[in-house]
Amino acid sequence: MPLPSNLPIDADRLWDSLAEMAKIGATAKGGSCRLALSDEDKAGRDLFVSWCEAAGCTVTVDRIGNIFARRRGRDDSLAPVVMGSHLDTQPTGGRFDGVFGVLAALEVVRSLNDRGVETLHPVEVAVWTNEEGSRFSPPMMGSGVVTGIFTLEEILDKVAQDGARLGDELVRTGYAGEASVDHPMHAYLEAHIEQGPVLEVEGKEIGVVTGAQGQRWYEVTVTGVEAHAGPTPMRLRRDALVAASAMVQAVQRVGLETAGDPCATVGILDVHPHSRNVIPGRVFFTVDLRHPNADTLADMDRRFRAAVAEIAEQQGVSAEIADFWHFPPTPFAEPLVDRVREAASGFGFSHRDIVSGAGHDAVYVAGKVPTAMIFIPCEDGISHNEVENISPADGARGAAVLFETLVATAGRP
Amino acid sequence: MPLPSNLPIDADRLWDSLAEMAKIGATAKGGSCRLALSDEDKAGRDLFVSWCEAAGCTVTVDRIGNIFARRRGRDDSLAPVVMGSHLDTQPTGGRFDGVFGVLAALEVVRSLNDRGVETLHPVEVAVWTNEEGSRFSPPMMGSGVVTGIFTLEEILDKVAQDGARLGDELVRTGYAGEASVDHPMHAYLEAHIEQGPVLEVEGKEIGVVTGAQGQRWYEVTVTGVEAHAGPTPMRLRRDALVAASAMVQAVQRVGLETAGDPCATVGILDVHPHSRNVIPGRVFFTVDLRHPNADTLADMDRRFRAAVAEIAEQQGVSAEIADFWHFPPTPFAEPLVDRVREAASGFGFSHRDIVSGAGHDAVYVAGKVPTAMIFIPCEDGISHNEVENISPADGARGAAVLFETLVATAGRP
Numbered sequence: 001m002p003l004p005s006n007l008p009i010d011a012d013r014l015w016d017s018l019a020e021m022a023k024i025g026a027t028a029k030g031g032s033c034r035l036a037l038s039d040e041d042k043a044g045r046d047l048f049v050s051w052c053e054a055a056g057c058t059v060t061v062d063r064i065g066n067i068f069a070r071r072r073g074r075d076d077s078l079a080p081v082v083m084g085s086h087l088d089t090q091p092t093g094g095r096f097d098g099v100f101g102v103l104a105a106l107e108v109v110r111s112l113n114d115r116g117v118e119t120l121h122p123v124e125v126a127v128w129t130n131e132e133g134s135r136f137s138p139p140m141m142g143s144g145v146v147t148g149i150f151t152l153e154e155i156l157d158k159v160a161q162d163g164a165r166l167g168d169e170l171v172r173t174g175y176a177g178e179a180s181v182d183h184p185m186h187a188y189l190e191a192h193i194e195q196g197p198v199l200e201v202e203g204k205e206i207g208v209v210t211g212a213q214g215q216r217w218y219e220v221t222v223t224g225v226e227a228h229a230g231p232t233p234m235r236l237r238r239d240a241l242v243a244a245s246a247m248v249q250a251v252q253r254v255g256l257e258t259a260g261d262p263c264a265t266v267g268i269l270d271v272h273p274h275s276r277n278v279i280p281g282r283v284f285f286t287v288d289l290r291h292p293n294a295d296t297l298a299d300m301d302r303r304f305r306a307a308v309a310e311i312a313e314q315q316g317v318s319a320e321i322a323d324f325w326h327f328p329p330t331p332f333a334e335p336l337v338d339r340v341r342e343a344a345s346g347f348g349f350s351h352r353d354i355v356s357g358a359g360h361d362a363v364y365v366a367g368k369v370p371t372a373m374i375f376i377p378c379e380d381g382i383s384h385n386e387v388e389n390i391s392p393a394d395g396a397r398g399a400a401v402l403f404e405t406l407v408a409t410a411g412r413p
Numbered sequence: 414m415p416l417p418s419n420l421p422i423d424a425d426r427l428w429d430s431l432a433e434m435a436k437i438g439a440t441a442k443g444g445s446c447r448l449a450l451s452d453e454d455k456a457g458r459d460l461f462v463s464w465c466e467a468a469g470c471t472v473t474v475d476r477i478g479n480i481f482a483r484r485r486g487r488d489d490s491l492a493p494v495v496m497g498s499h500l501d502t503q504p505t506g507g508r509f510d511g512v513f514g515v516l517a518a519l520e521v522v523r524s525l526n527d528r529g530v531e532t533l534h535p536v537e538v539a540v541w542t543n544e545e546g547s548r549f550s551p552p553m554m555g556s557g558v559v560t561g562i563f564t565l566e567e568i569l570d571k572v573a574q575d576g577a578r579l580g581d582e583l584v585r586t587g588y589a590g591e592a593s594v595d596h597p598m599h600a601y602l603e604a605h606i607e608q609g610p611v612l613e614v615e616g617k618e619i620g621v622v623t624g625a626q627g628q629r630w631y632e633v634t635v636t637g638v639e640a641h642a643g644p645t646p647m648r649l650r651r652d653a654l655v656a657a658s659a660m661v662q663a664v665q666r667v668g669l670e671t672a673g674d675p676c677a678t679v680g681i682l683d684v685h686p687h688s689r690n691v692i693p694g695r696v697f698f699t700v701d702l703r704h705p706n707a708d709t710l711a712d713m714d715r716r717f718r719a720a721v722a723e724i725a726e727q728q729g730v731s732a733e734i735a736d737f738w739h740f741p742p743t744p745f746a747e748p749l750v751d752r753v754r755e756a757a758s759g760f761g762f763s764h765r766d767i768v769s770g771a772g773h774d775a776v777y778v779a780g781k782v783p784t785a786m787i788f789i790p791c792e793d794g795i796s797h798n799e800v801e802n803i804s805p806a807d808g809a810r811g812a813a814v815l816f817e818t819l820v821a822t823a824g825r826p
Contacts, residue, residue: 196644213643217689228796229678229701230626230770231609234668236794241679242665245658252655255647265642266654267689269682276630276680276699276737278797286689288642324689357643381649383641384691 001205003393004347008115008403011396014107018395021047021087021103022095031386032095036088036130036141037065037169044087045175048102048127055110057125061177063152065129065170066142068183071109073122074413079186081119081410083108083402084126085361086142090134094388096193096378096395102127104191104399108406120411121186128361129175135160143361145181147368152181187336187409190362191374191402193390197381198354205397206344206351207375210337212363213261213290213355214297214329220247220308224317226273226281237279241271243315244283250307251287254300261355262300263290292329292355330363333370336409340372343404349397374401414618416806417760421528421816424809427520431808434460434500434516435508444799445508449501449543449554450478450579455586457500461515461540468523470538474590476565478542478583479555481596484522486535487826492599494532494823496521496815497539498774499555503547507801509606509791509808515540517604517812521819533824534599541774542588548573556774558594560781565594600749600822603775604787604815606803610794611767618810619757620767620788623750625776626674626703627710627742633660633721637730639686639694650692654684656728657696663720664700667713674768675713676703705742705768743776746783749822753785756817762810787814 003011024047025033025040034040045067049059052069059069070080085101105125112123128146133139136158144150156167170176194200199207224240248266255264269285289304291297305321312319344351354375356363362373376398379389416424437460438446438453447453458480462472465482472482483493498514518538525536541559546552549571557563569580583589607613612620637653661679668677682698702717704710718734725732757764767788769776775786789811792802 194644195641196646197640197649198644198646201649215643227610227794228608228771229676229680230628230703230772231607231611231796232676232770232794233609233611234665234675234677236610236614239665239678241661241682245661245679248654248658249662252647252652262647263642263645264647265652265690265692266658267642267684267691267693268687269654269684271680271682274681277678277701278680279678280680288690290643357645358641359643381640381645383644 001350003396007396007400009107009111009396009399011392013110014103014395014399015392017103017106018095018099021099025089027092027386029386031388032089032093033091034087034089035091035135036132037166037173038135041088042173045127048087051106052125055106055113057109060179061175062179062181062183063177064142064145064155064181065175065177066146067127069125071112071123073410074118074120076122078121079184080122080124081187081189081406082124082126082185083189083406084128085190085192086128086131088130088132090132090384092386094383094385096388096390097195097383098131100193100390100395101191104402107399108403111403117407118413119407120413123406123410131361136166140359140361140364143364146183147364149364185369188362188365188369188371189402189405189409190360191376191398192360193378193383194375194381195358195378195383199375199377200381202352203350204352205349205394206401207354208337208341208344208351209332209356209373209375210353211292211329211331211355213263213292213357214294215327216289216297216301217325218287219322219324220285220287221320222283222312222317224281227279229277229279232279238316239279240283240317241280243311243317244269244285246311247308248285250311251304254289254304254307258291258296258300260296261292263288263357264300290357294329297329330366332366332372336370336372339405339408340374340401343401346404347400372405374398414763416809420809420813422520422524422809422812424805426523427516427808427812428805430516430519431508431512434512438502440505440799442799444801445502445506446504447500447502448504448548449545450582450586451548454501458540458588461500464519465538468519468526470522473592474588475592475594475596476590477555477558477568477594478588478590479559480540482538484525484536486823487531487533489535491534492597493535493537494600494819495537495539495598496602496819497541498603498605499541499544501543501545503545503797505799507796507798509801509803510608510796511544513606513803513808514604517815520812521816524816530820531826532820533826536819536823544774549579553772553774553777556777559596560777562777598782601775601778601782601784602815602818602822603773604789604811605773606791606796607788607794608771608791608796612788612790613794615765616763617765618762618807619764619814621750621754621757621764622745622769622786622788623766624705624742624744625769626676626705627707628740629702629710629714630738631700632735632737633698633700634733635696635725635730637694640692642690642692645692651729652692653696653730654693656724656730657682657698659724660721663724664717667702667716667720671704671709671713673709674705676701676770677713703770707742710742743779745779745785749783749785752818752821753787753814756814759817760810760813785818787811
């Protein structure tokens with residue numbers, strides 16, 4: 001659909017800001033590299049802060065380096081409605097993952113100014129520290145500290161692969177703020193590219209995110225008997241890779257045979273001893289199961305474990321499953337989700353409810369305050385990649401829905 | 414069965430020599446490390462030469478470093494009957510792979526001396542250079558040069574991973590001989606550990622090797638679409654690992670559903686980009702198909718290719734199969750094989766016909782002169798491993814069969 005002419009935001013200004021930010025850490029293939037608390041991340045943050053101050057906002061930085069740019073509310077003692085995302089990227093990241101949410105939020109503030117719209121609650125644009133987790137692990141540090149997932153102290157002591165301590169890098173880049181990490185929020189809204197192909201494939205303009213999938217991550221070690229590929233007859237083999245490949249098929253079936261929005265993925269598989277003419281004696285692989293419904297995810301877990309045990313017995317090998325990580329399904333706040341849906345409908349945008357399969361700052365924040373997310377399509381569903389792309393019109397639609405949802409949540413005086 | 418008391422060889426002397434040789438390059442876990450043309454390999458060769466000279470043999474070395482220790486025949490102008498194998502080992506090799514064939518041959522010569530047995534043809538014990546191919550690639554260099562598989566010049570110029578040139582290492586270790594690599598042979602006999610479990614599982618004492626399996630090695634690259642594990646629904650995925658694991662299952666079926674002595678192995682499988690939460694976009698794997706019958710091997714090849722193509726189409730991925738190496742089935746000389754079988758029967762040893770699944774110097778030599786091999790069981794079928802083991806009685810049986818076959822082939826005057 002063509003873009004309506006009466007949008008409450010300035011599509012060109014948003015696109016120009018995205019292009020300007022993308023120049024910082026620009027890569028040869030058209031992406032961006034702004035690793036958390038690198039010189040490039042500092043430059044991106046500085047540019048953002050200058051834009052916010054030009055828009056009349058008051059900028060504060062908390063002790064984990066999260067930036068909050070505040071536009072006063074009619075009753076400035078109320079907790080702010082916070083919009084935001086992150087400015088850091090993957091090493092060969094794109095121009096929109098995270099950045100879109102931050103600059104769409106800034107565009108909302110700029111548009112509120114242009115239109116002289118006053119809100120009851122103050123409004124803030126947040127930049128969360130180190131969402132990507134590429135330079136410093138784990139990911140989603142800034143939002144995780146604010147919501148009590150991590151302690152401030154443990155995160156400040158994290159050391160990057162390049163040897164830098166996170167707390168020292170905050171000081172070096174000028175983002176070791178003094179504000180408490182116990183930041184009050186009335187509600188949180190995050191716009192983001194989908195990072196998947198669903199909206200594009202179905203021709204939808206807006207994804208109304210109803211929550212985030214629960215995730216269960218595992219490590220599986222299959223042990224058979226290593227032997228020469230030539231002299232060992234088929235019937236006497238205990239081939240760890242033959243067993244593991246049947247388990248990969250079983251993981252796929254767990255996904256395919258589950259209703260709703262399941263994901264089941266084997267992303268890493270290592271073969272030992274890794275020789276052309278040696279029957280593999282050991283295989284290690286990872287499993288990533290996701291579902292928005294906790295009961296269904298538990299059922300996927302049961303079927304996965306049963307299949308691995310059955311295949312191991314059939315193949316005469318042993319298989320150990322280790323739990324690596326677990327994150328429960330996170331439903332977003334229904335009234336907020338409803339507002340996102342109503343805003344999309346109000347503009348006449350095609351939309352669908354969607355569950356976030358990826359981790360986002362919003363998933364941590366949702367554990368503390370009412371939260372919603374707005375997805376926009378991304379080209380071919382590709383993300384975490386320098387060719388990551390969106391259309392200016394899709395960006396404008398997402399910012400418009402964010403504007404309407406923000407105003408409805410922050411309230412007219 | 415207990416060992417007969419009237420064997421033509423000295424079981425204790427053979428066992429003592431094996432133990433003495435194993436001290437050179439001995440590893441902590443009871444194996445041996447004598448990489449081709451290393452200091453340890455030189456020490457092993459020197460010990461072997463000293464033993465041969467003490468047994469009255471004339472030792473010559475050819476230009477690729479193969480050693481031939483010659484015992485005169487009644488008609489010394491006739492081509493020799495050659496017995497042998499190799500003294501080099503894998504990095505964490507065992508005490509018997511190759512070594513047994515060399516020292517069993519030496520034991521035959523010593524026993525011919527003890528018994529004053531004269532043969533019509535001269536008799537030689539051969540040590541082939543670099544059978545294992547661990548330090549210098551390809552394997553079976555010495556026998557390959559002698560039989561015209563490789564040219565002398567190309568092999569002399571091979572460079573090890575440690576940077577050493579093979580020709581230079583021959584000079585350094587004193588084994589750059591002057592004899593022509595065009596070595597006349599009347600027949601070739603090689604005793605070897607089975608390196609597989611068949612004889613042990615079936616309780617057989619001697620394997621009468623009727624030939625070597627043909628081999629076809631491939632490299633397969635499966636290309637799907639790399640994507641985030643979370644936001645990408647199961648039905649929209651083109652998961653290269655799901656497809657590749659179905660292909661591994663298909664390779665296994667090609668092996669299981671083939672009559673005779675098939676082998677079908679995937680030994681290497683690499684996943685890209687190799688991340689827990691990224692759907693694999695590319696998988697590389699190797700395939701090793703073997704069968705003693707050329708037509709059957711060709712049929713296995715056809716079924717393998719068809720299965721890969723069918724799975725690729727079903728899964729919406731592409732799959733490229735590259736031919737990596739091909740070696741036709743090699744039948745051994747029937748009259749010689751018959752003599753091995755008769756010798757085993759003559760001693761009352763239980764035996765079975767068997768096809769060699771592994772590569773041996775004998776497989777190259779068989780292309781040029783009548784050849785046979787004698788297998789003895791190895792513990793749990795384990796080889797290329799420091800725990801590789803045989804029983805003294807099995808070693809003695811193998812040497813006794815080699816003795817009888819040698820005498821029958823070299824002829825009484």
